[in-house]
Amino acid sequence: MIATSQQLADVLRPVKHVLLDFDGPVCSVFAGLPASEVARRLRVYLQAVDAQDLVGGGEETDPLVLLRRIADARPDLAEGADSALAALETEAVRIGKPNPGGEAVLLACARSGRSVSVVSNNAGTAIEAYLRDHGLSGLVAGVFGRVPGDPSSMKPSPRLLHAAMETQETTSRQCIFIGDAVRDIEAGHAANIPTIGYANKPGKLAKLLAADPIAAVQSMEIIADALVAL
Ligand SMILES: [Mg+2]
Secondary structure (H helix, E strand, O other): OOOOHHHHHHHHOOOOEEEEOOEOOOEEOOOOOOHHHHHHHHHHHHHHOOOHHHOOOOOOOOHHHHHHHHHHHOHHHHHHHHHHHHHHHHHHHHOOEEOOOHHHHHHHHHHOOOEEEEEOOOOHHHHHHHHHHOOOHHHOOEEEOOEOOEHHHOOOOOHHHHHHHHHOOOOHHHEEEEEOOHHHHHHHHHHOOOEEEEOOOOOHHHHHHHOOOOEEEOOOHHHHHHHHHO
């Protein structure tokens, strides 16, 4: 079920720290430079280090899945591949598309005295570049991108959520996590943080609900509105 404004208000009232996924809620990272093109360029990088056979032909178009495969098969290449991908992600966010309501949530958190930490499988350097370009850095207390060279840190691992909570010196009871993927909700469960599923595309809602979020929404604006109304 989609959360009503009242349900959202109840969920958000005790929250002091908002943990926010990046790709989806804040920005559509690969809207300008498609993920499939980023994956292709990552393969070109692998050719250059003579390791193209690691990830097969062109069938996998998710660069983060490729990174995980590379690190599993050749841990010695993980760091180099990660920084090659981070550079591509930085290029992508520069022509990515701001997500409607993403900035409104950042502003609503600032106005209501709640901190925001971005917790994402994307590279922290790319996220920071996006926030700088859009004048949003001052609205974000911390950026927790994947640990460079260590894709096992990515969600559904709770590791990045734990890092954000530690930095904010808080506990899961004062936090909420907002993400648009099943792995976000799984990471939230693993970290014991209630997670709002953001269904930003048709057909995503059922999948997110099956992962048992504390609430589900179809727009970020409704979260911003609920925060402002509290
Ligand atoms: Mg996402």
